[in-house]
Amino acid sequence: MNYHISDRMASLQPSAIREILKATSDPSIIPFAAGNPAAEAFPAKEIAAISAEILEKEPITALQYSITEGYPLLRESIKDFACRHENLFHGDDALITCSGAQQGIELTTKCLCNEGDTVICEDPSFIGSLNTFRSYKTNLVGIPMEEDGMNLELLEKALKENPSTRFIYVIPNFQNPSGYTTSLEKRQAIYALAKQYGVMIMEDNPYGELRYSGESVPSIKSxxxxxxxxxxxxxxKIISPGMRIGYVIAPQPLLAKIIVAKQASDVHSNIWAQMVCDRFLRSTDMDAHIAKLNDIYRRKVSLMTSCMEEHFSKSVRFTRPEGGLFLWCDLPEQVDMMGFCNQAVQNKVAVVPGIAFAVQPGSHTHSIRLNFSTPSDEGIVRGIEILGKMTQEF
Ligand SMILES: Cc1ncc(COP(=O)(O)O)c(C=O)c1O
Structure with a gap:
């Protein structure tokens, strides 16, 4: 059979990360390529107890169909959690739970963009979102990422040149993949430019709670x-990615469309997982829980960077993020980056090539992304030693 694939999907290729992750199903490979929370960061016992109680006391609610907007108690507890330090709701803003932030990004794009409309993104950016934007055949315009957020002059130029821009996509905290955090001044400026040019902002914040140092910065939504x-x-990143619980806060007229889009997609997110998430949020001192996670990651990132200082060639530049799960390394120009990544896998270390996060082809050809949350401490020490030796050889 010659399968007819839609135009929307025909040009999309499996992501470079997925391909590298396939190679990493081998447990002998040190996983610097993934973005998984550390094994010791999962509140597994608490989740097991909550889950058992739900199945014993409210089995039918947990196993029955539910409403698309999300489990009402969870929507309340998310609101309390997300707004405990700042206000994210204004005017007629409302909230829907979804199957991970990824689904929120997908449904919002589906509702806002026609084929050919422009989406402006930080460059590099999160590959999952880039692939969503590509699958809706949008015109992607990348704005170079600087240490304090996207380059504002180029952002304004892109807004002027692309009147069909629907939204600016930003990951303001500990960006995946660069690890950079957008400064308050730039957040205000991005908001002001969006307002001036009549476009929306999609603020994606899966890492905001994972701050290990420095002061937190108000979200653009606030x-x-x-x-x-x-x-x-x-x-x-703070409870469990396998539960697939994310949420979108948006003005009611847009949210009403997102609900219809979700009905057509998966009816509602897993109600059992939503109930577990709700009970976990209600029964846990979340600030203490998050402080515990941040202790784990602060230690891991500092172990990784100190090993990098010891073993990496001085010609390699790398970011020192204040939070999140990733480091970004720039290798010298003459290094064949794909050769470097392939050699790393052969040496039993998986890293992601920078080109996987490029908005337009041809950029980030000398960068790699490293994750420090997934590997064990021994894995970090051993893996950085191997990569360090390679940076000297390459
Ligand atoms: C920047 C960014 N946005 C969204 C997501 C998707 O997260 P979720 O598991 O909630 O779908 C990720 C996952 O790694 C991410 O890095």
Missing amino acids: MDEEGIVVYCGSFS
Whole structure:
């Protein structure tokens, strides 16, 4: 059979990360390529107890169909959690739970973009979102990422040149993949530009709670008096990615469309997992839980960077993120990066090539992304030693 694949999907290729991750199913490979929470970060016992109690006391609610907007108690507890330090709701903003932030990003794109519309992104950016934007055949415009967020002059130029821009996609905290955090000044400026040019902002914040050092910065959504920011949150990095619980906060007219889009997609997110997430949020001192996670990751990132300082060639530059799960390394120009990544896998270390996160082909050809949350401490020490030796040889 000659399968007819839609135009939407025909040009999309399996992501470079997925391909590398396939190679890493081999447990002898040190996993610097993934973005998984550390094994010791999962509240497994608490989740097991909550889950058992739900199945004993409310089995039918947990196993029955539910409503698309999300489990009502969870929507309340998310609101309390997400707004405990700042206000994310203005005007007629409302919230829907979804299957990870990824689904929120997908449904919002589906509702906002026609084929050929422009989406402006940080460059590099999260590959899962880039592939969503590509699958809706949008025109992607990348704005170079700087240490304090995207380059504002180029952002304004892109807004001027692309009147069909529907939204600016930003990951303001500990960006995946660069590890950079957008400064307050740039958040305000991005908001002001979006307002001036009449476009929306999609603020994707799965890592915001994972701050190990420095001061937290207000989210763009907290400034949203005009109803132009769609905020995507997630419990993947602070409770469990396997539960697939994320959420979108958006103005009601847009959210009403997102609900219809979700009905057509999966009816509702897993209700059992939503109930577990709700009970976990209600029964846990979340600030203490998050502080515990941040202790784990602060230690891991500092182990990784100190090993890098010891073993890496001085010609390699790398970021020192204040949170999140990733480091970004720039290798010298003459290094064949794909050769480096393939050699690393052969040496039993998986890293992701920078080109996987490029908005347009041809950029980030000398960078790699490293994850420090998935590998064990021994894996970090051993893996960085191997990569360090390679940086000297390459
Ligand atoms: C920037 C960014 N946005 C969204 C997601 C998707 O997260 P979720 O597991 O909530 O779908 C990820 C996952 O790694 C991410 O890095």
